[in-house]
Amino acid sequence: MVSFELKRDRILARWKKQKYEWIIEPRYWRNPILWSMLLLVVPLFITGYPNILTMITVANLYACITIPLALQMTGTGRLNFGPQLYLGLGGYTSALLNLHLGFSPFFTLVATILVCMLVSLLLSPITWIAKGLYFSLITLILPLAFLDLTFIYGSLFRGEVGLMGMSPVINLGRITWNYVSYYYLSVFMMLIFLFVAEKIAQSRFGVTMAAINENEDVALMMGVNVNKYKVFYYVFPSILTGIVGWFIVHTFRTFAGITYLPLDFMLKMLIIVMIGGRASVYGMIPGAYFVCFLEDSLRSLGTVNYFLFPLILIIVLVALPRGEGIYGLYHKRHPRDYFPVMRVRRE
Amino acid sequence: MLKIDNITKSFGGLRAVNDVSFSVNQGEIVGLIGPNGAGKTTLLNLLCGIYKVDSGSVRFEGNDITNLAPNRICHMGISRTYQIPQPFDALTALSGVTVAVINGKKRENMTLSDAGLDASYFLEFVGLFAKRDTLSRDLTLYELRMLELARALATSPRLLLLDEAMAGLNPGEASKALDMIWSAQEQFGVTILWIEHVMKVIMKAANRLVVLQYGEKIDEGPPEAVMANEQVIQAYLGGSDVND
Numbered sequence: 001m002v003s004f005e006l007k008r009d010r011i012l013a014r015w016k017k018q019k020y021e022w023i024i025e026p027r028y029w030r031n032p033i034l035w036s037m038l039l040l041v042v043p044l045f046i047t048g049y050p051n052i053l054t055m056i057t058v059a060n061l062y063a064c065i066t067i068p069l070a071l072q073m074t075g076t077g078r079l080n081f082g083p084q085l086y087l088g089l090g091g092y093t094s095a096l097l098n099l100h101l102g103f104s105p106f107f108t109l110v111a112t113i114l115v116c117m118l119v120s121l122l123l124s125p126i127t128w129i130a131k132g133l134y135f136s137l138i139t140l141i142l143p144l145a146f147l148d149l150t151f152i153y154g155s156l157f158r159g160e161v162g163l164m165g166m167s168p169v170i171n172l173g174r175i176t177w178n179y180v181s182y183y184y185l186s187v188f189m190m191l192i193f194l195f196v197a198e199k200i201a202q203s204r205f206g207v208t209m210a211a212i213n214e215n216e217d218v219a220l221m222m223g224v225n226v227n228k229y230k231v232f233y234y235v236f237p238s239i240l241t242g243i244v245g246w247f248i249v250h251t252f253r254t255f256a257g258i259t260y261l262p263l264d265f266m267l268k269m270l271i272i273v274m275i276g277g278r279a280s281v282y283g284m285i286p287g288a289y290f291v292c293f294l295e296d297s298l299r300s301l302g303t304v305n306y307f308l309f310p311l312i313l314i315i316v317l318v319a320l321p322r323g324e325g326i327y328g329l330y331h332k333r334h335p336r337d338y339f340p341v342m343r344v345r346r347e
Numbered sequence: 348m349l350k351i352d353n354i355t356k357s358f359g360g361l362r363a364v365n366d367v368s369f370s371v372n373q374g375e376i377v378g379l380i381g382p383n384g385a386g387k388t389t390l391l392n393l394l395c396g397i398y399k400v401d402s403g404s405v406r407f408e409g410n411d412i413t414n415l416a417p418n419r420i421c422h423m424g425i426s427r428t429y430q431i432p433q434p435f436d437a438l439t440a441l442s443g444v445t446v447a448v449i450n451g452k453k454r455e456n457m458t459l460s461d462a463g464l465d466a467s468y469f470l471e472f473v474g475l476f477a478k479r480d481t482l483s484r485d486l487t488l489y490e491l492r493m494l495e496l497a498r499a500l501a502t503s504p505r506l507l508l509l510d511e512a513m514a515g516l517n518p519g520e521a522s523k524a525l526d527m528i529w530s531a532q533e534q535f536g537v538t539i540l541w542i543e544h545v546m547k548v549i550m551k552a553a554n555r556l557v558v559l560q561y562g563e564k565i566d567e568g569p570p571e572a573v574m575a576n577e578q579v580i581q582a583y584l585g586g587s588d589v590n591d
């Protein structure tokens with residue numbers, strides 16, 4: 001019958017003349033299908049705990065925000081400190097259109113994409129004129145300015161209490177089923193974002209993206225149309241981030257700028273980018289899950305978490321090898337892979 | 348092939364390049380020499396579009412390329428290396444050359460693996476094939492200079508601008524590098540405009556020398572004739588009033 005044998009680094013299973021082996025070290029479980037299956041199966045076991053389900057859904061959404069952000073940071077060669085601007089923009093666009101003009105979720109999605117594209121196209125020349133710290137400062141200010149706007153025009157945006165009662169994208173009739181369906185939607189969105197980002201990063205445009213992140217001027221001398229690339233890598237991730245805003249509006253059915261636009265949300269996103277794997281697209285998912293679990297498990301301790309949360313994050317950042325984040329532990333190094341280098345200050 | 352007419356460039360009150368004109372013919376190796384701060388690198392930067400020309404014009408194969416964007420100039424067939432090597436630190440040697448292969452010309456249907464194959468040819472040509480998977484930041488100075496050469500050749504240029512390709516190399520490496528540049532000229536049919544401080548090398552390699560001092564051209568001609576010129580000796584070694 002089946003016989004198992006433990007080798008130094010792998011488990012061998014023999015059945016008749018067939019031999020199967022399983023390598024014990026997790027970094028060699030390089031099977032995307034395995035991980036995707038895990039994501040798909042897990043919620044079926046925790047349908048009784050809606051808070052855990054919501055937490056994982058939020059983690060997926062964080063990954064959905066940070067995957068495009070990672071793409072943007074490498075593609076423009078600049079650190080964007082305000083990714084939540086487009087989250088707010090997308091969220092408010094779809095919420096307001098849905099509440100006041102009665103657009104269905106599909107049409108609000110189209111409107112969200114259009115609005116985010118327009119605004120990011122208008123703002124994309126920032127990537128030409130500003131570099132390094134200045135770019136980070138400009139992008140840092142924009143969401144805060146938007147937050148102020150939601151307070152100033154409080155009758156429309158309802159800055160402090162938030163907008164409520166938007167129509168849901170799916171309604172299965174029971175709250176538990178709805179939670180599960182939102183979980184699956186968020187997983188699918190995350191996987192699609194990951195797929196797109198991965199396809200870009202592994203293509204010829206990915207190599208050029210790496211070159212722009214390394215040295216813009218030399219890339220320009222090699223015939224790369226740097227300005228065009230930078231506009232694309234600013235606009236496209238912005239649209240993806242806007243879609244996450246749309247998703248939040250039509251699943252959680254409340255949207256408040258005060259939750260998503262302030263600095264602490266931005267900090268969380270940047271921490272995910274750095275802890276997950278220094279802006280490598282796969283690393284965003286473990287990073288998002290890690291930060292979400294940590295945040296949730298420390299919440300019960302009350303105000304301590306303002307002290308413990310940063311402390312644990314700093315320890316993790318310092319302790320992880322080569323500064324490559326959680327993904328660096330799992331990642332099997334391949335010589336042609338590009339692990340992005342993040343620098344705020346550039347000459 | 349390349350025709351430079353009266354180009355001038357000032358930085359504030361300093362005229363870095365003042366009314367320089369000369370031309371480079373197909374298949375030549377032209378040496379651009381001069382003491383430190385003579386404006387050689389500035390001239391090169393003007394040619395590849397990093398700086399904008401104040402007045403004058405640059406023509407390449409009949410087309411006016413004055414003040415074009417660097418990527419357009421690269422697509423027309425001018426490529427350069429840097430005085431201080433500027434590799435893509437976190438990219439491997441092969442990936443760095445691949446970027447040049449993909450973007451140096453309009454190659455819209457080239458896949459990444461095809462480009463990698465092309466790039467490995469250029470790496471093999473400069474003798475870095477064994478280091479293809481080494482990160483650029485781990486290479487030595489000689490290897491970096493060779494990587495720069497491979498990157499420049501990979502954009503399939505017709506005119507190659509070399510900025511002090513020999514700086515910091517020991518005599519053995521320098522002679523290897525010189526052989527490499529000669530065989531590059533032979534194999535790829537490139538014309539070379541070469542800034543160099545190592546006189547021994549440039550005297551051997553160049554068909555013609557152009558001498559700059561304080562941003563102005565003081566002499567042009569075959570190496571021996573240039574070296575005999577009183578003004579050039581004065582520029583390099585100082586005034587002759589010591590002997591008086």
